[in-house]
Amino acid sequence: MDDGGKTRTQLLVELQQLRQQFRTLSEVQQQLIDRYERDLRRAHDMQMGLMPRRAPRMPGFDFAGYCVPARHVGGDLYKYHQLQDGRLVGLLADATGHAMEAMIPIMIFAGIVESYLTMTASVDEVFGNLNLALHTALPPQTFVCLCMGILEPRTRTLSIANSGCPYPFHYVAASGTLDEVALDGYPLGANPAAVYEMARIALAPGDRVVFCSDGVVETLNDRGEFLGHEGLADRILAGCRRGLSAREILRDIVKDVAAFRGDVSQADDITGIVVGAQERP
Amino acid sequence: MREASATVSHERDVVVIRVSGYVSRESSPELERALAQADADRTVLAFDDDCFIDSTGLAALMAFLLPAKAAGRAIRLVHPRVHFRRVFDVVGLSGDFEVFADLATAARPWPAGDAGTT
Numbered sequence: 001m002d003d004g005g006k007t008r009t010q011l012l013v014e015l016q017q018l019r020q021q022f023r024t025l026s027e028v029q030q031q032l033i034d035r036y037e038r039d040l041r042r043a044h045d046m047q048m049g050l051m052p053r054r055a056p057r058m059p060g061f062d063f064a065g066y067c068v069p070a071r072h073v074g075g076d077l078y079k080y081h082q083l084q085d086g087r088l089v090g091l092l093a094d095a096t097g098h099a100m101e102a103m104i105p106i107m108i109f110a111g112i113v114e115s116y117l118t119m120t121a122s123v124d125e126v127f128g129n130l131n132l133a134l135h136t137a138l139p140p141q142t143f144v145c146l147c148m149g150i151l152e153p154r155t156r157t158l159s160i161a162n163s164g165c166p167y168p169f170h171y172v173a174a175s176g177t178l179d180e181v182a183l184d185g186y187p188l189g190a191n192p193a194a195v196y197e198m199a200r201i202a203l204a205p206g207d208r209v210v211f212c213s214d215g216v217v218e219t220l221n222d223r224g225e226f227l228g229h230e231g232l233a234d235r236i237l238a239g240c241r242r243g244l245s246a247r248e249i250l251r252d253i254v255k256d257v258a259a260f261r262g263d264v265s266q267a268d269d270i271t272g273i274v275v276g277a278q279e280r281p
Numbered sequence: 282m283r284e285a286s287a288t289v290s291h292e293r294d295v296v297v298i299r300v301s302g303y304v305s306r307e308s309s310p311e312l313e314r315a316l317a318q319a320d321a322d323r324t325v326l327a328f329d330d331d332c333f334i335d336s337t338g339l340a341a342l343m344a345f346l347l348p349a350k351a352a353g354r355a356i357r358l359v360h361p362r363v364h365f366r367r368v369f370d371v372v373g374l375s376g377d378f379e380v381f382a383d384l385a386t387a388a389r390p391w392p393a394g395d396a397g398t399t
Binding site for chain 1: 306309335336337339340341343344347364367368370371372373374375376
């Protein structure tokens with residue numbers, strides 16, 4: 001007999017029952033985890049399915065894009081859109097927040113922007129229209145930062161508008177310098193009265209334009225330091241001066257960001273687009 | 282990093298809200314509480330050097346800064362770190378609110394009749 005008045009046999013039976021209950025609970029827990037993982041994988045595939053499988057082809061230019069969410073899903077997105085008049089639109093967007101709370105707004109945005117790019121006569125008007133639409137459609141305190149470039153292959157000009165994304169970089173091959181395209185603007189949906197400017201830059205052979213999300217510049221290392229705009233600019237400049245292609249520059253940015261981060265886990269989504277200008281065909 | 286906390290103090294006719302910690306969506310109630318206490322036309326919102334502001338924190342900031350400006354309140358922003366002053370530029374806040382690197386400069390006397398316009 002034990003202190004509780006139970007026989008050893010009774011205790012062994014209870015222990016066996018407890019083990020069985022624990023096994024059942026573990027199985028149920030694993031099933032829930034598996035289901036959650038499956039749902040997240042589907043959501044991840046759905047989000048990644050919105051992004052291009054391959055870069056567009058346009059004589060005289062090369063392009064590269066990249067997006068890796070910090071978790072299964074995230075709030076970053078990049079897309080290309082070929083207009084009927086031959087111009088190519090490239091966009092990089094970043095919704096407020098992280099993971100699922102950011103993925104849903106970015107999915108809403110993806111649908112709206114596609115409609116506007118297809119239906120709006122003037123792409124210049126897209127930012128204003130998107131801002132008003134998202135101000136209504138998104139939940140409070142949920143915005144979308146968007147940087148959009150419209151490439152006109154005939155004139156080799158790139159028109160850029162920005163609503164809260166880090167400034168794009170323009171490598172000017174003739175001078176070997178890296179300029180920032182300093183366009184400020186409220187994130188879309190934040191301020192219905194916001195007005196967005198568009199900058200136009202001429203692309204000469206060897207020029208590169210690099211768009212990155214804030215997850216790149218805000219990459220933290222184990223000393224709590226940001227990669228920062230200057231850190232990113234140094235890396236881009238080095239790659240451009242070596243004459244790397246759009247794809248190679250993006251590959252190096254991704255590698256450098258990972259090296260800078262070291263053992264620190266990725267905190268935010270990392271997205272970039274690089275446009276390269278080559279000799280006229 | 283700990284969640285943001287805010288303290289309110291008065292310097293002459295200016296209310297100073299000092300914010301430290303991690304500013305995110307969860308900081309909204311704390312920031313709103315502080316702003317409600319800051320019952321003045323002129324307010325300095327001063328972030329400490331250790332203050333990290335993520336995108337949800339920026340959204341929370343805009344959610345109360347823009348209506349406050351529309352209501353005629355003049356608000357100055359302070360962040361000692363270049364990175365975040367640059368973020369204020371990029372997201373458009375610098376166009377509507379003066380941004381400073383330190384509290385001493387931000388809290389200097391404001392021009393007469395400056396409330397609501399920066």
